Amino acid sequence: MAEEKVGFFKRLVQGLGKTRDNIVSGMDSIFNGFSHIDDDFYEELEEVLIMGDLGVQATYDILDDLKGKVKAEHIKEPMQCRELLIESIKEQMDVGETAYEFEEKTSVVLVIGVNGVGKTTTIGKLAGKLKAQNKKVVLAAADTFRAAAGEQLKEWANRAQADLIGGQEGSDPASVVYDAVASAKARHADVLLCDTAGRLHNKKNLMEELKKMNRIIDREFPEAYRETLVVLDATTGQNAMQQAKEFNEVADITGIVLTKMDGTAKGGIAVAIHAELGIPVKYIGVGESIDDLQKFDADTFVRALFTTGDGEEGENS
Numbered sequence: 001m002a003e004e005k006v007g008f009f010k011r012l013v014q015g016l017g018k019t020r021d022n023i024v025s026g027m028d029s030i031f032n033g034f035s036h037i038d039d040d041f042y043e044e045l046e047e048v049l050i051m052g053d054l055g056v057q058a059t060y061d062i063l064d065d066l067k068g069k070v071k072a073e074h075i076k077e078p079m080q081c082r083e084l085l086i087e088s089i090k091e092q093m094d095v096g097e098t099a100y101e102f103e104e105k106t107s108v109v110l111v112i113g114v115n116g117v118g119k120t121t122t123i124g125k126l127a128g129k130l131k132a133q134n135k136k137v138v139l140a141a142a143d144t145f146r147a148a149a150g151e152q153l154k155e156w157a158n159r160a161q162a163d164l165i166g167g168q169e170g171s172d173p174a175s176v177v178y179d180a181v182a183s184a185k186a187r188h189a190d191v192l193l194c195d196t197a198g199r200l201h202n203k204k205n206l207m208e209e210l211k212k213m214n215r216i217i218d219r220e221f222p223e224a225y226r227e228t229l230v231v232l233d234a235t236t237g238q239n240a241m242q243q244a245k246e247f248n249e250v251a252d253i254t255g256i257v258l259t260k261m262d263g264t265a266k267g268g269i270a271v272a273i274h275a276e277l278g279i280p281v282k283y284i285g286v287g288e289s290i291d292d293l294q295k296f297d298a299d300t301f302v303r304a305l306f307t308t309g310d311g312e313e314g315e316n317s
């Protein structure tokens with residue numbers, strides 16, 4: 001394994017520390033403490049999963065799946081449920097086959113998120129990733145609400161060697177998107193990444209703004225593959241969940257990006273958000289530099305979740 005990859009896995013392992021402590025040690029004491037599988041066993045498991053940030057929906061889904069497998073496979077030993085549970089969480093977190101199709105197609109990606117979650121950084125990292133695949137990338141600075149957002153995006157555009165289309169502070173974000181679409185088409189760009197504002201305190205305006213952008217893209221660039229990503233700060237836990245729910249009410253979200261997974265004790269929120277909204281976590285941010293955006297990999301995530309604190313995998317995982 002490359003050094004960089006080891007570093008990433010270790011950071012993810014560290015990031016999932018509290019979630020792991022809550023879930024895995026609790027789970028293992030149930031597996032060891034029960035001699036057979038009964039209602040009490042399931043009830044205690046349910047409690048542990050809910051307490052461990054996985055959320056009610058994910059917990060029910062995981063337990064339903066587990067109960068089905070226990071029945072179908074005539075499992076009698078509680079300890080045998082450990083592997084099944086790990087497998088079930090992994091299945092819950094599967095991103096689906098089409099998750100990254102936009103990377104391969106001519107596409108327009110709207111990126112939504114409230115200030116400070118790491119939206120601009122994520123767009124910069126994504127641009128860098130696409131550029132490394134020899135894609136032609138155009139960035140639209142359609143977060144015209146804050147002048148600094150445009151400046152910050154310009155720095156990232158330089159770093160990722162992507163073209164940037166911006167507007168004046170306070171100008172109509174949809175007109176920036178219009179210009180960016182024209183530019184992307186003229187330059188035969190592969191991917192147009194649009195940085196959009198996410199002011200949740202004014203939901204109606206936000207919805208109108210997003211609708212307007214979508215109308216323009218549909219009209220001017222109907223052949224483009226569409227993706228709408230919401231960026232959430234994993235360190236905010238339940239707040240991130242709340243934001244995801246609210247954005248889901250105003251936009252057709254196709255994927256979640258969870259940032260700051262390198263330094264959070266709340267990584268389990270990834271499972272909760274996916275289960276609650278039925279929208280996959282497609283990328284995770286694990287640091288501030290251009291290489292620190294990773295495609296979400298259910299297998300790596302689950303391995304990190306069930307790995308002991310020193311970065312070595314648990315004996316049963």
Ligand SMILES: Nc1nc2c(ncn2[C@@H]2O[C@H](COP(=O)(O)OP(=O)(O)OP(=O)(O)O)[C@@H](O)[C@H]2O)c(=O)[nH]1
Binds near residue numbers: 259288292
């Ligand atoms: N540790 C860590 N820091 C991150 C990550 N992603 C972003 N950041 C940092 O989070 C801070 C906020 O990121 P921005 O990209 O400015 O956030 P934004 O959502 O665009 O916010 P505005 O530009 O203020 O709208 C910056 O200091 C980033 O370097 C990550 O995955 N890990």
